[in-house]
Amino acid sequence: MSIHPQIAEILSTLPAPDGSPLDPAAMRAGEAAQVAPPGDRLPLHAVEDLTAATPAGDVPVRIYTPVEADTYGVLVYFHGGAFFLGSLDSHDHVARSLAKESGHKVISVGYRLAPEAAFPAGLEDCYGVVRWAAENGESLKWDGKNLAIAGDSSGGNFVAAVAAKAHDDGFFAVTHQILFYPSLDLDFDVDRYTSLRENAEGYGLETAGLLPFNSFYLNSGADPADPLVSPIKREDLAGLPPALVITAEHDPLRDEGELYGQRLTEAGVNTTVSRYAGANHGFVQNFAWIPEFSRVFQETADFLTQD
Template identity: 55%
Template sequence: MPVHPEIKKILDIIPKSDSKPKIIPEEHRKMFDSPVLPVEQRVQVYSVEERIVPTDEADVPVRIYTPNEAESYPILLYFHGGAFMSGTLESHDEVVRPICKESGYKVISVGYRLAPEHPFPAALVDSYNVTKWAADHKDELKWDGKNLAVAGDSSGGNLVAAVSLMARDKREFTITKQVLFYPSLDLDFSEFRYPSIVENGKGYFVESDQLAEINSFYLLGNVDTDNPLVSPIREENLENLPKALVITAEYDPFRDEGELFVENLKNCGVHAELKRYEGATHGFLGKFTHLDEYKDVYIRTADFLKS
């Protein structure tokens, strides 16, 4: 179907340019982190708490969302998007709140260190360490001891897949489910391997010809993009990974790699579900989930987490 009319209205007012502007992280952050709905207009949950999680590598800020008053909770770690160099606990607050409310999970949103100040593997290390911290603090968090899920959007989806791989291989805790919203799973942009990167590469918020430069801030130095912890789509052995839900958008350059990841998981015997939202673009969570066509994404996510 065509791009949703309400999304097209926004696309139409974005200035068009034939030149490729230089990516400046500070400017990218200003654009990415605003605007956010006033707190009173966001989905309300039982409580929201700011914490600092001490780890060996860094003190990581987190925001803990509790859906209701209960004796115990399933727990979900949320890793925000933003190309590894943008995004904050606040920028994704309006995404995390409905996931918490609909699913009944206590959600811990992770403010991992950002590139280029902290390139790979800082974001991944922080995300893994906070997940381990949650598993180690069962009584403090009132974790039910059974359900430990991870979720994230875009680059956060990359972290979801990588943390799931690390957890499987290190065996320090067990992740039960993973949710990836329009994930970026292949960071090698030396050639465009997926049709959607070409088909949706211009005019849909994410410009494919800028992806290599954007990700270069995360991949400082001689980082091997074939490393599955950098590009999870490169992992050949996906056995014994958590059940997965992958959400893709029709007009997203990353659509095809997300959908290929589902097929790869299934081929390795992992339960994996896919939902493509037609007429949607990358980043539709929060910004366009008030529209009838997309408002069920949080319920779909909750149903998967509770199943």
């Protein structure tokens, strides 16, 4: 189907890319200016900023407690932003919705960004916080059952990489992985996936912009041939946690997400791939207020509670 009309209307107001160099500082400032004031945010029982002490260093986290309860499942969330954008604030509304709909305590990770922090700093921060959550289960009131990881776009990349690192380290506490339109292959050959050509222009994220946007990460030492950088290149996916892969119909990254889900299934991993018709890349962050897309949070909650 065509792009959702409300998304199309907003996209029509955006300036076309002019090919000028990307300015991380200016783009981060623009992102910060769009953050809703605290009084306009989805209310929860508690929201607390803490610092997680990890082997990678102290990592800022924001912990969302949906309701008062004796115990909780825990979901660790990695925001998107092409490895150089995004923050605890820019994705605060996503974390709140995940907490409210799932009933899980959500830990959002303020990982270090490229280009200031070279690979694998951000990935190590994310993995460190997952280990920290497991080690601090008593203070978090973790129920000892669900310890899920979730992320959107580049955050979905970190989900896949963290799941692989945990498996290889013999750390089997991670119970679910949730990838929202993940960026899983940082080799941007336009002939690699049909969606890179089908959705090349006019849908927000453009194929021609993938390399410039990810260049801050790649130039910091991230090798696209490394499975921790391009998780779809991991040869053996057996033994990874059950997965929910959410894709968008009008997204250049659609096919790599769906291929990853297919490969997980072939490796014996319980996997659900769910494509959102009429959606574009970033819809969980930008367009979840549209009723057809808000169900993504309920689908996530259902995945976390299924046997």
